[in-house]
Amino acid sequence: MKMSGGVEWALHCCVVLTAARQPVPAVRLAELHDVSASYLAKQLQGLSRAGLVQSVQGQSGGYLLTRAPELITVLDVVEAVDGPRPAFVCTEIRQRGPLATPAESCLVPCAISRAMTAADAAWRAALRAVTIADLARDVTSDYGPDTFAGIRGWLAAADGHA
Numbered sequence: 743m744k745m746s747g748g749v750e751w752a753l754h755c756c757v758v759l760t761a762a763r764q765p766v767p768a769v770r771l772a773e774l775h776d777v778s779a780s781y782l783a784k785q786l787q788g789l790s791r792a793g794l795v796q797s798v799q800g801q802s803g804g805y806l807l808t809r810a811p812e813l814i815t816v817l818d819v820v821e822a823v824d825g826p827r828p829a830f831v832c833t834e835i836r837q838r839g840p841l842a843t844p845a846e847s848c849l850v851p852c853a854i855s856r857a858m859t860a861a862d863a864a865w866r867a868a869l870r871a872v873t874i875a876d877l878a879r880d881v882t883s884d885y886g887p888d889t890f891a892g893i894r895g896w897l898a899a900a901d902g903h904a
Contacts, residue, residue, distance in 0.1 A: 748823045751777055753788075753877065754887040755786065756819055759795065760878045760891040762813045765804030766897055774896065785823055792822035811874035817866055829865070830858035868891075 755771050768786050772779035786805055789795040794814055795805045807814065832855040836843045852861065882889055 745820060746824050747822050748781070748788070749836060751775065751782055752785040752789055752819050752823045753816065753874075755782070755805070755844045756789070756794070756807065756811070756814060756874045757877050757881055757892055759805060760874060762892045763894065764898060765798040765802060765806050767804040770804065770897060774893075792818065794822055795820055807874070811878060813872045815870050816874075816877070817869035820869055828859070829862045829877045831856070831857075850852045878900065 754775055758774065759766060766782045769779045771786070772782045774784075786795060786797075788842050790805075793808055796808050798804055798806060833850060834848065835846075836852050837845055837848060850856075878890070878897060
């Protein structure tokens, strides 16, 4: 399964937003991750359309998670950025060519379609089982208990709240 780079960026932003005590501007999130602000803004818009983040307008504006990180799954973010369509779409190739199977004989999906559909379902189940809170815990485990305090400090310093 290939996902866009925007998925990675959006997931990182969601994890960072778990540490935010106030809205975080898109440009600040882009600066933190050293990524394109305009491309990141598109990913944040997708998250906003999906109801995962809220855009707050004004001088102190930016983005906040709309619900607890325990209630946002990795699959939610993937679908917000890349859409919900399946990774594999059967085109019924078995019904084409010189030895084509007649449509009336194709009452069930073929073995290839069944295998790919099962793989897609397993992949989605795995992503549905991991939340943004799980990722944040893993980040803390990987980088230490002061990681999010450091992020909060860095974010606040930009706003003059440090």
